[in-house]
Amino acid sequence: MLRHICSGLFLRMFILLAVAIVIAAWPDSVGRQGFLPKRRVVMKKIIRKPETTLSALQPKKRTHHIRLKPLIVIQHQPDSKAEDAPPLIQQYVVGESNERRPIECLVFGEGEDGILVMATIHGDEIAGTLLVRQLERHLRAHPKLLAGRRVMLLPVVNPDGRERNSRYNANGVDLNRNFKTVNRQNSRRHGFFALSEPETRAIVRAIRQCDPNRVITLHQPLACIDYDGPGRDLAQHIATCCNLPVRKLGAMPGSLGSYAGIELGIPTITLELPGEVERLGPRYLWDQYGNALIASVMYPTFVDVVCVQDKKSDYNGFWGGP
Numbered sequence: 001m002l003r004h005i006c007s008g009l010f011l012r013m014f015i016l017l018a019v020a021i022v023i024a025a026w027p028d029s030v031g032r033q034g035f036l037p038k039r040r041v042v043m044k045k046i047i048r049k050p051e052t053t054l055s056a057l058q059p060k061k062r063t064h065h066i067r068l069k070p071l072i073v074i075q076h077q078p079d080s081k082a083e084d085a086p087p088l089i090q091q092y093v094v095g096e097s098n099e100r101r102p103i104e105c106l107v108f109g110e111g112e113d114g115i116l117v118m119a120t121i122h123g124d125e126i127a128g129t130l131l132v133r134q135l136e137r138h139l140r141a142h143p144k145l146l147a148g149r150r151v152m153l154l155p156v157v158n159p160d161g162r163e164r165n166s167r168y169n170a171n172g173v174d175l176n177r178n179f180k181t182v183n184r185q186n187s188r189r190h191g192f193f194a195l196s197e198p199e200t201r202a203i204v205r206a207i208r209q210c211d212p213n214r215v216i217t218l219h220q221p222l223a224c225i226d227y228d229g230p231g232r233d234l235a236q237h238i239a240t241c242c243n244l245p246v247r248k249l250g251a252m253p254g255s256l257g258s259y260a261g262i263e264l265g266i267p268t269i270t271l272e273l274p275g276e277v278e279r280l281g282p283r284y285l286w287d288q289y290g291n292a293l294i295a296s297v298m299y300p301t302f303v304d305v306v307c308v309q310d311k312k313s314d315y316n317g318f319w320g321g322p
């Protein structure tokens with residue numbers, strides 16, 4: 001009888017002791033180590049694995065890594081040493097508008113010095129497109145200008161607005177207020193969030209692809225040369241070659257100037273042509289402003305031209321800004 005009681009008591013004590021040891025050894029969720037530290041180390045290793053993938057996904061401000069597939073390589077003369085050899089010209093589509101219109105892009109040359117020229121971000125400011133087309137012809141005819149340079153041309157970055165003759169895109173958004181900047185303001189006209197519009201994203205893609213040393217964007221009708229970021233010298237350089245004065249208009253919220261000029265630190269010129277000047281035709285535009293565009297490409301080398309002395313802007317104000 002006594003032997004029976006003792007063995008039952010011993011069994012109960014053994015079970016209680018075993019349970020106490022398991023509880024003490026098991027690590028809990030608030031970080032108590034217990035007796036099993038090796039288990040925690042193994043778990044940490046498993047958690048660390050995805051970190052490299054996450055860092056690879058972080059966007060970079062200026063990068064060559066995005067490569068666009070060329071639609072057409074029009075000419076390719078990589079081995080030619082002749083000064084008048086045809087330049088390398090590549091044609092791309094950098095994106096599509098809301099209404100699926102392609103946003104076209106031409107790249108001339110392969111040099112280190114990148115220059116990005118774009119027009120008609122406001123769809124009713126079409127003189128810039130005519131000028132960019134003239135610049136395209138000039139670069140084809142004068143390949144010497146491309147020595148050491150790479151010129152990217154975006155003739156129409158707001159094709160839906162161009163189609164409607166409207167400042168805005170098909171969603172009614174001002175693309176020059178839609179970039180991701182510190183001074184951006186969310187609204188229907190500026191987009192409810194940064195880069196909400198496919199056209200703006202296409203421009204950002206073009207900037208990453210080109211990695212430019214300077215950006216020239218053509219607008220109307222303020223008749224002046226505005227700049228953002230470290231662009232003052234470039235603005236003055238361009239002003240020696242046309243009758244437009246340098247005028248600091250201030251950084252507009254969410255604008256290309258705020259994004260490329262101030263946030264990325266790329267000298268960014270807003271070349272404001274006079275209003276309705278497109279009516280005078282592409283030949284007139286090239287006579288008046290062609291040297292300004294060539295100067296922006298050749299900077300800091302001066303263009304050999306007779307500079308215009310009269311630098312008056314007769315424009316007194318415009319509600320929308322550049």
Ligand SMILES: [Zn+2]
Nearest residue numbers: 122219220322
């Ligand atoms: Zn404009």
